[in-house]
Amino acid sequence: MRLTQGAFSFLPDLTDEQITRQVQYCIDKGWAVNIEFTDDPHPRNTYWELWGQPMFDVPDAAGVMFELNECRKVYGGRQYIRLSAFDATHTWESLRLSFITDRPAEEPGFALERQEIDGRSIRYTTRAYAANRPEGARY
């Protein structure tokens, strides 16, 4: 399967040139760019691990791309990596963009577990196949 979280997962994987342009768009808007990675891509896993701090004061995309490549050296091919952009404007104060830049070589996907409860109701649990293994050894 292909995890379709993020704004661009239905497109072919973005090239570094394309990622750079998106990062520049965010910086031009005054948003802080953030690099995160995880090997637990459950749809409700909100808090991926941070790669350093959100980059509030980076003047251009090159600085972000440098950090992305540093992150890739450690986790590339083994974990998911995403970029997100944070807007501190009053009444927003949240993310404005989020997209996956890197995926593990294999994406085994999720099992849907059904627990039959009262009536015809079912309690659903989504479980990543990879999550059976310990953190760091999943992909």
Next chain:
Amino acid sequence: MNAIDKTKPAEEKRSRYSAGVMEYRKMGYWQPDYEPKDTDVIAVFRITPQDGVDEIEASAAVAGESSTATWTVVWTDRLTACDKYRAKCYRVDPVPNAPGSWFAYIAYDLDLFEPGSIANLSASIIGNVFGFKPLKALRLEDMRLPVAYVKTFDGPATGIVVERERLDKFGRPLLGATVKPKLGLSGRNYGRVVYEALKGGLDFTKDDENINSQPFMHWRDRFLYCMEAVNKAQAGTGEVKGTYLNITAATMEDMYERAEFAKSLGSSIVMIDLIIGYTAIQSMAKWARRNDMILHLHRAGHSTYTRQKSHGVSFRVITKWMRLAGVDHIHAGTVVGKLEGDPHTTKGYYDLCREDFVPQNLAHGIFFDQDWASTRKLMPVASGGIHAGQMHQLIDLLGEDVVLQFGGGTIGHPMGIQAGATANRVALEAMILARNEGRDLLNEGPEILKDAARHCLPLKQALETWKDVTFNYSSTDTPDFVPQATAAE
């Protein structure tokens, strides 16, 4: 201005309140020198008086009948601070290019309204005057809601920002589809459509306005199959999915029962129709807020009173009332689709949904500055006769904080529902990527879609199938204004 005027000579007061009929303009409902207070509610009406009826008297009558007046003088006014409670028409302008009709501005003191009640606000402003005989027609065009009143409402249960955080979807419009055919599918078949559309790439599917609990599909059956579909699609994609379960029903008790069942099944969103009424809408908004539920509003029925310029209530007023009432989604027009929607007027609605401060903009039909004072944002929904080939126009016109709903444009795809959903999602992502890269969507849009279709056969097929579909009819509801000449301060 609003304090009781103790300086008037006794003789003048006595004659004002002597029994009999008096012109509304002489009873205090026409005050051309009045300067509205920051805390006043202001309404602007489009007034078309009967032949021979003076526009000032007609406007004063609207002020009177929507506040304290009745057809004759009553001495009991003198038991009240009546100068304060009288609505005051302070300005009447001719409507540009529409002889015989006028824009009347009327200010209402804040004390006339119950805090946090759309029912009371609407009963006051539109409760009585629309059938008034001296008028041929009457339309409520816009209202200025003072911050002091806005803050008495909860506003959207969830709001755009928190909805995006819950769904973990940022930087692009959300994608939806209404299940079709809207009537006749069994619960099991209905869930099939939901599953295919969500698995193919949509974020949401939606019940239509008249899907409730009919002989062909009981509501519980629909909810159970839909949630199976949602969870299966979620596991299949690793992405949060949802379906608007329509809980519209005959009684509040029925609606609460359906809402509770949706919650027990883990649904993130429920849906109501506008026709359930303002009180029911506010009740469900409070329920949604208590239960972490997104509340979708389908504006079923609104065109009966919003579409004609001469009579009724403008949809911009309904939009304001619904943001106060506390829904999270509202259908607000597509411009390019099959349903009514002038581009400027529609832009006005979208601003009222999404901005914290909306400045006066007569070209967009916005008569007043509107300060929302941090009221959460209302997600507009574009639905009705739109398809992937219009993606560049939709994003250019509507921006990214919107739900784009392609019903026929998903389910009618020649290769099936999943393919239809994928076509829409690829078109959307390609267009957002291009926009962020600084490309000119309106001019390059068709080229961007064609490029995206090179790696996506379903998109190629969608573009071929619907390439010539447009709905170009002139709008019936457009703003009437002349730059600088009227209405502008």
